[in-house]
Amino acid sequence: MPGHAIAQALLTELQRQMNHELGAAHAYAALAIWCFDRNLKGFARYFYKQSAEERAHAQRFIDHLLDRGALPVLGAIDAPRGSFDSLVDAARHARAMEQANTAGINRAYEAALATKDYPAQVMLHWFINEQVEEEAWTDEMVARAEASTTPGGMQALDRHLERYLADRGYEATE
Numbered sequence: 001m002p003g004h005a006i007a008q009a010l011l012t013e014l015q016r017q018m019n020h021e022l023g024a025a026h027a028y029a030a031l032a033i034w035c036f037d038r039n040l041k042g043f044a045r046y047f048y049k050q051s052a053e054e055r056a057h058a059q060r061f062i063d064h065l066l067d068r069g070a071l072p073v074l075g076a077i078d079a080p081r082g083s084f085d086s087l088v089d090a091a092r093h094a095r096a097m098e099q100a101n102t103a104g105i106n107r108a109y110e111a112a113l114a115t116k117d118y119p120a121q122v123m124l125h126w127f128i129n130e131q132v133e134e135e136a137w138t139d140e141m142v143a144r145a146e147a148s149t150t151p152g153g154m155q156a157l158d159r160h161l162e163r164y165l166a167d168r169g170y171e172a173t174e
Ligand SMILES: [Fe+2]
Pocket: 021, 024, 053, 054, 057, 101
């Protein structure tokens, strides 16, 4: 075991956030499925990409815990919300999830500060930056969805997103 064991208060926070990221992966998969069912294939692709990213976030916590000699403990994941009134509703749901996730990252960081755990602080810096990006794109997505409420406008936005992702190599819809 490495010399610097993780204090219990911080360990609890890191385990909680690891499971929160897995919950986010599940929630984005539900958003992708709903969009696919509504023929919003650009949004479906985008939400699947987000789901994969959230799983990679959880893995960062898993790797950190293992490197520090702590056993990551996976918990039960709540069933995510799977139906939405509209694309605007779905986009707002994604934004609310990211805001809640930022709060969770901040709580973990506060525990890392309180326990003077420098490796965990550095690991969490990546997430603090990541949440700035995550909140920026969900804000943009809500604004764009709100601005294209006609069926034609929504399909145009969806096609735009599909082209944007295809140009960047995200071909698979899973
Ligand atoms: Fe995340």
